[in-house]
Amino acid sequence: MVLKNIFGLAVLFMTGLLSAQLEEKPVTLTTETGNIQGTMLLPRHSDKIPVVLIIAGSGPTDRNGNNPMMKNNSLKMLAEGLGNHGIASVRFDKRGIAESTEAGIEESSLKFETYIEDARDWIDLLKENDSFSEIVVLGHSEGSLIGMIASQDPTVDRFISVAGVGEPAAKQLERQLKAQPSFVWEQSEPILQNLEMGKKVDSVPQMLYALFRPSVQPYLISWFEYNPQTELAKLDKPVLLIQGTTDIQVDMQNVEQLHASNPKSEKVILEGMNHILKEAEMDRMKNIETYSNPDLPLKDGLITAIVDFIKNSGR
Known part of the structure; x- marks a missing residue:
């Protein structure tokens, strides 16, 4: 019992220590229709470090990976995981969502290109910050297609697709x-x-x-x-494709389609990871239960794969 208590205190101490090393800053993207709000998470550092722009998936998704019906904090955990490995990040509410409500536009005026332009504008904002050694774009689900198009900007150094769709x-x-x-x-x-x-x-x-x-x-x-295979083939830079085997929204054939379109890309398959990046069974009801569990950690191996790609791939 004493050993268990000591171990628990050690885990709490280390968690607090890691959190203390991260600095969270609000960041705003000014657009013609209103401001889009985001969060920059910075490890305490003296040298230039990589920064990851995290692009959320479809629906009314906020910067943390949540929507009004479900809270899982997947993208918040992703940013914190990267930060604990010395990698900065920016994540943002989609326009019209959460604290970016004022940037919303009439549904009839919304185009897929609207989200692509938003991603490009965030990239431009990151270019202005001389604290960063390179810009990495990470797109989740629908954000994968948005991200791979925005990553055709030559100033983007790397692209990461997580649970990305492989066909139109x-x-x-x-x-x-x-x-x-x-x-x-x-x-x-x-x-x-x-x-x-x-x-x-x-x-x-x-x-x-x-x-x-x-x-x-x-x-x-x-x-x-837009055809994701066509768009990914245009990227002449390091690309990482991540897919979970228990994703009930995007199946395994999608990552194979993407990989075939860009054979130089790296592919990581995480056994037992679902669409919101958590450990889950294939059973639909049990899988969906994780979508509303903000205390469930990210799937083991996810952060490691991303960090290894950013720090070691293509160098």
Whole structure:
């Protein structure tokens, strides 16, 4: 019992020591439609260090990887994990979300390119800071595609895709719709075909309205234009692809598609890691339970893989 208590105190001491070595600063990106708020996490250092721009995935996701329905703190933990290894980071609320509400725009005006431009603007902001030795972009889920396009900027030194999709969004959506009862796909197919051709659809069945409502169609049309394999192939710089085996949102074939499109990329498969970067079973209900558990740590090996790539790969 005494040994257990001593061990527990030692863990608490080390955790507190690591936290004390990190400095958290608010950072703001000024845009034409309002400010986007973020957090810069800095290890205490004297030399120049790498900085990672963390780009969140789809939906109303904030800088910590949370949304109004689920709190898991995955991206916050990711930033802290990097910081404890001497790597700075910037993470931010998506425009219109959390403390970046004022930067929100009308849904009908939102395009996929809006998020790409935001990422590029964050990269430009990081360029102005002479504390950093290199800029690394890390995109999670939908943020992977955003990040790989923004990383075509020559000042970005490395790109990391975590749970990134490997084919155009329309193909993923088609597969999901075909898995539904046949009448769902029968009504969806002509809508999806028109959107892929860049054509809006005025009449949408009520059953499909949430997915294909007219106001969201401009975003879908712009998103469907991009093929992740084509975009990743354009990157002539170190690339790391990370995928978990128990991800119920993005399956393993996606990382293989991305790797094939850029054969020089490094690929890391983490057994038992799900979409929010936590240890999880493949059972859907048990897997989803982790999405609302902010106390569950990141999957072992994730931070190590990223740190090793940043500090050792391509040098």
